[in-house]
Amino acid sequence: MLDYTRRTLENGLDVIVHEDHRSPIAAVNLWYHVGSKNEQPGRTGLAHLFEHLMFEGSAHHDSGYFTPLQEAGAALNGSTNCDRTNYWEVVPTNALELALWLESDRMGYLLPALTEEKFENQREVVLNERRQQYENRPYGLALMALMAALYPSDHPYHWTTIGHTADLRAATLDDAHAFFRTHYHPGNASVTVAGDVDTTQTLELVARYFEDIPPGGSTPPVLIHGSETTDVKPNRDTRLVLEDRVELPRLYLAWRTPALFAKGDAAMDMLADLLAGGKTSRLYRALVHDGRIATDVSAAQSSRELTGWFCITATAAPGHELAELEQVINGELGALSEQGPETQEVERSLVQVEAQFVYRLQTLGGFNGRSDQLNAYNIFAGDPGFIDQDRARYRETTTDSVQRLAARQLSSGDRVALSIVPQGEGQRALPGSELARVS
Amino acid sequence: MSEPVDPTRLPRPGAAPSVRFPSIGAVRLSSGVELRTVEHPGPPVIQWLLLLCHGSAADPATQPGLAALTADLLDEGSERRSALELHRALDGIGARLGVHVGPDTTTLSLMTLTQHAADGLALLGEIATQPRFEPTDFDRVRTLRRNRLRQMRTVPSAVADRAYIEALYPGHPYGHLGIGTDTALAGLTIDDVRQFHAGTYRLETGTLIAAGAFTHERLIQIADAALGDLTGGTGRADGRERVTPGAPAEPSARLVVVDRPGAVQSEIRIGHVAVSRRTPHYHALHVMNMVLGGQFVSRLNRSLREEKGYTYGVRTGFDFRSAPGPFTMHGCVQADATVESVREVLDEMTALGGARPVTSSELDLARASLTKGYTRGFETSGQVARGVMQLVQHDLPADEHDQFVPRVNAVEAADVTMAAATYLRPNQAVVVVVGPAREIENGLEALNLGPAVRSDG
Numbered sequence: 001m002l003d004y005t006r007r008t009l010e011n012g013l014d015v016i017v018h019e020d021h022r023s024p025i026a027a028v029n030l031w032y033h034v035g036s037k038n039e040q041p042g043r044t045g046l047a048h049l050f051e052h053l054m055f056e057g058s059a060h061h062d063s064g065y066f067t068p069l070q071e072a073g074a075a076l077n078g079s080t081n082c083d084r085t086n087y088w089e090v091v092p093t094n095a096l097e098l099a100l101w102l103e104s105d106r107m108g109y110l111l112p113a114l115t116e117e118k119f120e121n122q123r124e125v126v127l128n129e130r131r132q133q134y135e136n137r138p139y140g141l142a143l144m145a146l147m148a149a150l151y152p153s154d155h156p157y158h159w160t161t162i163g164h165t166a167d168l169r170a171a172t173l174d175d176a177h178a179f180f181r182t183h184y185h186p187g188n189a190s191v192t193v194a195g196d197v198d199t200t201q202t203l204e205l206v207a208r209y210f211e212d213i214p215p216g217g218s219t220p221p222v223l224i225h226g227s228e229t230t231d232v233k234p235n236r237d238t239r240l241v242l243e244d245r246v247e248l249p250r251l252y253l254a255w256r257t258p259a260l261f262a263k264g265d266a267a268m269d270m271l272a273d274l275l276a277g278g279k280t281s282r283l284y285r286a287l288v289h290d291g292r293i294a295t296d297v298s299a300a301q302s303s304r305e306l307t308g309w310f311c312i313t314a315t316a317a318p319g320h321e322l323a324e325l326e327q328v329i330n331g332e333l334g335a336l337s338e339q340g341p342e343t344q345e346v347e348r349s350l351v352q353v354e355a356q357f358v359y360r361l362q363t364l365g366g367f368n369g370r371s372d373q374l375n376a377y378n379i380f381a382g383d384p385g386f387i388d389q390d391r392a393r394y395r396e397t398t399t400d401s402v403q404r405l406a407a408r409q410l411s412s413g414d415r416v417a418l419s420i421v422p423q424g425e426g427q428r429a430l431p432g433s434e435l436a437r438v439s
Numbered sequence: 440m441s442e443p444v445d446p447t448r449l450p451r452p453g454a455a456p457s458v459r460f461p462s463i464g465a466v467r468l469s470s471g472v473e474l475r476t477v478e479h480p481g482p483p484v485i486q487w488l489l490l491l492c493h494g495s496a497a498d499p500a501t502q503p504g505l506a507a508l509t510a511d512l513l514d515e516g517s518e519r520r521s522a523l524e525l526h527r528a529l530d531g532i533g534a535r536l537g538v539h540v541g542p543d544t545t546t547l548s549l550m551t552l553t554q555h556a557a558d559g560l561a562l563l564g565e566i567a568t569q570p571r572f573e574p575t576d577f578d579r580v581r582t583l584r585r586n587r588l589r590q591m592r593t594v595p596s597a598v599a600d601r602a603y604i605e606a607l608y609p610g611h612p613y614g615h616l617g618i619g620t621d622t623a624l625a626g627l628t629i630d631d632v633r634q635f636h637a638g639t640y641r642l643e644t645g646t647l648i649a650a651g652a653f654t655h656e657r658l659i660q661i662a663d664a665a666l667g668d669l670t671g672g673t674g675r676a677d678g679r680e681r682v683t684p685g686a687p688a689e690p691s692a693r694l695v696v697v698d699r700p701g702a703v704q705s706e707i708r709i710g711h712v713a714v715s716r717r718t719p720h721y722h723a724l725h726v727m728n729m730v731l732g733g734q735f736v737s738r739l740n741r742s743l744r745e746e747k748g749y750t751y752g753v754r755t756g757f758d759f760r761s762a763p764g765p766f767t768m769h770g771c772v773q774a775d776a777t778v779e780s781v782r783e784v785l786d787e788m789t790a791l792g793g794a795r796p797v798t799s800s801e802l803d804l805a806r807a808s809l810t811k812g813y814t815r816g817f818e819t820s821g822q823v824a825r826g827v828m829q830l831v832q833h834d835l836p837a838d839e840h841d842q843f844v845p846r847v848n849a850v851e852a853a854d855v856t857m858a859a860a861t862y863l864r865p866n867q868a869v870v871v872v873v874g875p876a877r878e879i880e881n882g883l884e885a886l887n888l889g890p891a892v893r894s895d896g
Contacts, residue, residue: 022481024456025815060446064745066735071804072452073811090815095452105446124748131703132751132771138593208444245699247589279514279526289522292579295586317586348530355533355552361482362819 001361001391004192004374004384005199009207011215012187016374016384017202018194020364026096026195027365028089030103031375033190034183035083036163037156037222037306045126045163046171048080050179052122054087058102059109065102072098079367080161083305084379086372090365093196100209103191107184108213111177119173127169130162138246139420145436146254149238149416150309156222157306164439185216190378194364194371224306238416240436241429248295249428250315251322252418253329257310257409260303260380266393267401268301268310268409270349274341274402275299275332276312277352282332283312291328293320305380310409322419322430333410340403353394357387458814460840463827464655468663471643475827476658477650479820483553485651485658486820487560489567490828491545493639495619496612496684496762502627504584504619506639507540509632511580513547514538516571525566534559536566540617543761544832545639550821553652560665567640577629588621595699595706595771595873602695602894603708603871607765609691612684642666646831650824684762687712690869693888697895698876705777705874707753709784711864713766716759716833720858722846724757727858729805730797731755731787732768736804738787739768749776753784761833766863774875778882781872785865785886792860797852805855810844 004018036047055065055078069076072095078087089099134140144160151158191210193202258264276283276299287294297314314325363369377386418436419429464476498505514536516522529536532555537548547567551559591597601616608614647666649658690711714724725733732739732755743749753770768788772780791797797805817823817840830839870888872879880891 023814023818024458025818061449064736067804068449070734070736070808071811073455073808073813073815075812075815090812092452092455092811092814094455095811097450098452101444101450109446121745121748125744125751128704128749128771128773129751131773136595136702136704136706136771138590245593247593248586278530280523280530285523288583289579292582295583295590315590317582318589348527351533352530355535358482358484358552359535359550362484362821364818 001357001387002370002374002385005203006378006384007203009186009211011211011213013210013213014190014378015203015206015210016190016192016378017197017199018192018370018374019197019199020194020370021196024093024196025364026091026093026099026193026197027369027371028091028096028099028103029192029194029365029369029371029375030087031190031379032085032184033188033379034085034219035081036159036161037082038183038219039156039159039163041153041159042167043171043175044159044167045161046175046179047085048161048163049123049126049168049171050176051078051080051085052126053114053118053176054078054106054110056118056122057113058106059112060105061102062113065106068098069095069102074099075366077367082157082161086375088365088367088372096193096197097205100206104209104213107186107189107210110180110184114173114176114180116173119176123168123171126162127165130165130168134162139244139250141242141244141438142250142252142418142420144438145240145242145418146252146311146416148437149240149418150254150256155224157304166439181216183219186210186213187215188219190375192371192374194369194374222306236414237412239419239430239433240416241419241421241426241433242436242438243423243426244420246420246422248315248318249322249419249421249425250313251325251430252311252313252416252420253326254309254311254416254418255410255414257301257308259307260305261390261393262308264401264405264409265301265303265308267397267405268308269303270346270353270394270397271402271405272299272301272310273349273352274345277349280348282336283314283329286328286332287314287325293317293324293328321428326417326430330412333406336403337407337410340399343399346397346399346402350394350397354391357391455811457844460817460826461823463830463837464659466659468659468666470663470667472662472666473646474659474662475646475648475831476655477823477827478654479650479823480652481820483652484820485551485553485556485559485649485653486824487549487551487563488648488824488828489547489563489642489645490648490831491640491645492543492832494541494543494545495615495617496542497639498612498615498619501623502619502631503615503623504617505627505631505635506545507617507619508581508584508624508627509635510538510540510545511584512572512576512632513566513570515576515580516573517565518569518571519565522576525562528562532558534562536563542613542617542764546828548821556651556653557661557665560661564642564666568642570636572629572633572636574629577632581624581627584618585621585624588618588624591618595702595704598697599706599708599769599871599873602697602873603710603767603869604765606691606695606869606871607710607712608687611687613687613760613762613764648824648827648831650820650827652820686763690867692892693869694883694886694891695869695871695894696876696880696883696891697871697873698893699873700875700877702873702875703774704771705774705872705879706771707777707781708767708769708871709781709868710765710767711868712763713757713862714759715761715763720862721759722843723850723854723858724862725809726802726805726847726850727791727797727855728755728757729809730801730855731791731859734808738791739784742783743770743772743780747776749773749780774878777872777874777879778886781870781883782886785868788863788865788868792856792863797855799852802852802855806847806850809847813844
């Protein structure tokens with residue numbers, strides 16, 4: 001579905017080019033294989049804070065990154081999650097070199113320009129991002145509570161990408177410099193150029209801008225509980241409660257599930273869809289449409305590199321309690337585990353997935369555009385062309401595999417149940433809930 | 440390609456490629472439906488948009504929320520299909536349905552693969568014109584919307600939006616959020632919805648827009664076949680469409696504070712009623728806004744984020760509507776920087792039209808970032824279809840998009856100063872703050888905006 005050419009430079013940088021001549025634009029997309037999972041306890045949030053610093057100037061252009069690019073008509077942004085950090089520019093083709101120049105300068109020569117003043121400023125910006133997106137938002141602390149409960153304290157997914165406030169305050173400029181030296185080098189990166197470009201010329205152009213950057217060392221392995229292999233699930237029904245400035249109680253049921261591209265991952269996606277994707281889904285009908293005991297319900301498989309997690313979220317309608325919602329959800333999960341889904345349900349999910357693969361091809365750049373997908377497949381599957389195998393995973397999903405996964409992955413014996421309830425109404429949590437720890 | 444890279448200076452991009460907006464086919468189908476088509480080669484996707492010229496401003500004065508509730512009920516079953524059957528049909532072809540109610544328009548959008556284009560449009564037509572409107576669905580959906588209103592009371596941005604629009608447009612068709620009020624929703628009946636639908640959802644008064652990987656002829660053929668017998672055609676529209684709201688009264692207050700005790704940030708809105716989409720100064724206002732707060736490297740974001748670190752980001756913008764819409768600065772800042780941030784926004788609104796006019800480098804940057812990236816905005820079928828929608832909604836000339844770049848490039852410093860001096864009115868701006876009132880109220884009152892009006896959101 002996605003044609004590309006890939007070369008690896010001597011310094012280890014993967015270069016991918018994808019041609020599409022319908023519009024005179026070029027999408028530059030650069031992934032660093034580093035996220036919050038590469039952080040150390042006590043310095044959480046550093047990967048994301050670091051992403052902010054990448055926009056503040058580098059040795060040969062020590063002023064804002066936005067000005068020259070916006071002046072050339074670019075759109076640009078970056079993002080960090082637990083597994084990776086990405087940066088992108090979409091430019092008119094005449095400005096491709098400008099974008100490559102800037103990306104190569106900050107890959108090779110960021111540190112001379114990275115000052116205490118910039119660090120302090122962006123630390124404050126990130127603390128305000130945390131206030132806006134998490135602390136001052138209803139139910140905004142749910143993710144932190146869930147991650148902390150799903151994964152033990154020495155697991156790299158124990159904390160969220162935004163990090164703990166105390167850690168952000170404790171971070172130093174030296175931490176940032178060390179983080180850059182460890183993770184930001186060609187061997188830990190993949191750059192894709194997609195759009196109205198010539199493959200041969202573009203490979204040469206990218207090489208000219210990036211081949212002189214020194215390779216950097218190997219990046220330290222990500223350890224789970226101090227070892228690379230052991231990954232222990234919570235082995236009990238963990239029940240937690242948080243009081244928040246909310247009107248209606250909300251229930252989160254979360255489980256550890258297969259990792260990205262692992263066996264069962266695609267089927268979990270389809271399971272999420274038939275449980276809560278749209279108005280035909282089982283939980284929407286049971287809780288919202290027919291039962292009218294919830295105002296909304298959603299379900300999602302979060303596919304991550306080390307391990308996935310699955311979450312069902314539902315908000316209680318006025319006059320109803322989370323225990324009622326839980327009972328209905330348990331009933332639906334039980335029915336799926338015992339009888340499996342109907343063939344048409346799985347077929348409908350597959351049609352949706354297949355359409356989504358096509359819809360995703362519509363944009364070249366930006367988050368989830370074609371250039372981002374090529375890098376994702378390259379970094380996570382080692383193959384930029386993995387999209388075809390990715391699609392095949394869904395086609396291979398059957399009613400049986402969905403049934404088996406529902407039974408094996410979504411039992412109440414090893415899940416985390418988080419209740420977020422209005423302030424002063426802690427008794428409305430699921431019975432037996434302990435106070436969640438969030439910092 | 441062989442010259443070495445100069446690591447000491449930025450490459451200077453050559454001339455940016457120019458692109459024309461694709462040509463738009465315009466026909467009236469035999470059924471009376473206006474159709475606009477755009478050929479957009481690429482992935483096999485078709486975007487359908489049905490634009491109807493009534494939005495939340497068409498809500499009767501005592502029934503805010505009626506247009507949005509009606510729209511929400513459209514996909515709860517049709518004359519032929521139950522809600523479940525309808526959604527099974529949509530899901531069965533992987534279609535993406537969207538229903539959006541804005542102040543001036545209601546838009547139904549449907550994205551499908553080309554192979555399902557005809558089935559998808561037939562479903563869209565069925566949804567728009569033949570909703571079932573069962574009393575039980577009405578009751579359930581209304582309850583869901585009332586619950587959402589209740590939840591919005593704890594969402595700072597939603598609380599701020601409501602307080603702001605109510606203060607800006609007292610007693611005016613624009614003076615409420617689309618979702619309406621709890622009292623109004625409680626008083627609505629299924630007959631209100633049926634009546635509103637009969638008067639407004641008339642395909643012969645709307646426009647269908649199609650963009651995607653088919654030819655004009657193919658799109659016309661599909662539309663004709665799918666919508667041929669759906670226009671009803673007997674009754675007449677009741678004239679609610681295309682009514683442009685009149686001038687609003689003075690704002691009900693200059694300073695509104697909604698208490699959120701202990702909140703770590705303040706959610707802020709600052710602005711006033713400004714201009715309609717058809718203002719002759721549209722392009723100058725765009726440029727002016729880019730300088731003030733319309734992009735990352737604007738004066739306000741540079742100062743409040745990149746220098747002071749008070750915020751994750753602030754933006755300003757004009758909401759160009761059929762009648763004069765708001766100019767608004769919006770953002771959230773850490774609570775202890777609330778007063779200083781509000782003061783700075785008002786000061787910058789003043790300075791751009793007077794003491795500190797736009798500099799030549801700011802002007803170049805603003806014009807360039809608007810013009811050189813303009814074509815990026817028409818990459819997908821959905822974006823192209825929305826480009827056409829703008830033209831239809833505001834009766835703009837067919838070459839409006841192609842004129843954008845030359846007109847922006849013609850904006851000079853004096854035009855920016857004029858736009859700021861004339862269309863930014865800091866002395867009449869309404870300030871809404873949702874935050875910890877006890878910590879910020881005295882400081883805000885010292886800004887001489889008049890007494891703070893406390894609202895409970």
